[in-house]
Amino acid sequence: MVQRIEVPAREGRGALVQAGTRFRAVDVEGKQCGDVFAFCAANPSEFASAEHTRVSCGRLFPRIGEQFVTNLRRPILTIVEDTSPGKHDMLVAACDPTRYQLLGVQSWHASCQENLQKVMSEFGRADIEVPQPINVFTNIPVLGDGSLDWRPALTRPGDSITFRAELDCYVVLSACPQDIVAINDKNPTRMALEVLDG
């Protein structure tokens, strides 16, 4: 392993990952969702795109060996390993201050959107779009009538999902601060972003 970046509960962290390098999102304590984002280093207006990925793989979420593509339909990430129960989401937007206001929160609340923007600002890339995230470990099934259900994550301590970067990219992992709906079992905890040797 090259680098382990601790992601405190409710915060985000990032890394510049070279093409061919693997990286891993780790749920350290279990039942914790992570929002993963990937932006092309050469041009962050190109990023991992949920709606283009669904067309590319013909599924709601890629399987092991399948790829995420960008809004220019270029492969940017491949899933290479998944030790979690395999429940992930690409349907729901990153939480943001308005989401918490609408849920009744009166004061400031950490959010994946602000976590992303903070990390990308630190990379000197404050002007990014906020894409639909790759919501790892996030258990939001589509029911038979087309409705969605926000269920607690099924991950156990140490579960991880590993990707290989197909392009040089900024990768951001936000340990989702959601504590109103049940996706983090109402107890947001820390994660880790491990950048492995290629």
Place this chain on the structure above:
Amino acid sequence: MVQRIEVPAREGRGALVQAGTRFRAVDVEGKQCGDVFAFCAANPSEFASAEHTRVSCGRLFPRIGEQFVTNLRRPILTIVEDTSPGKHDMLVAACDPTRYQLLGVQSWHASCQENLQKVMSEFGRADIEVPQPINVFTNIPVLGDGSLDWRPALTRPGDSITFRAELDCYVVLSACPQDIVAINDKNPTRMALEVLDG
């Protein structure tokens, strides 16, 4: 009715619609998908957002009486009537030149993305993002294993879906030029955008 805008096969057309006004996407000949986009007139960086709408309505697609919200989580459109069989999509990206290249098309091919960009340029708004469209009449079911299936539209001639604008917005309808996969029964045809009195 105030205004009926004919949308030629494979092309796009738009209108500036005031809050409170209804408008309708019409499949004139049947089995034709339309890509609908809505951008706030005051600030086109705010637009109808699939991933925020799914959170707001708790479904893959809103039902009659339910709303589409923007990337700032404000209601922008409400579905008020639907005379079609009710199969619509918000999962797959607008087709674009790269989509057709990847499908084996060697030369230029019309696309919903270029149609959108052309219409918005004519409104003096060339710098928009290309959002995930509201793919009306588009029959792409999610199967039990999470896979998607590109099926022919089920619409009959004259079927329509009617929205009410909740904000002043630019509305664009692209008559999808897709003729490689089956969603338009491999025969793209014309549509109409009807702007009704409020």
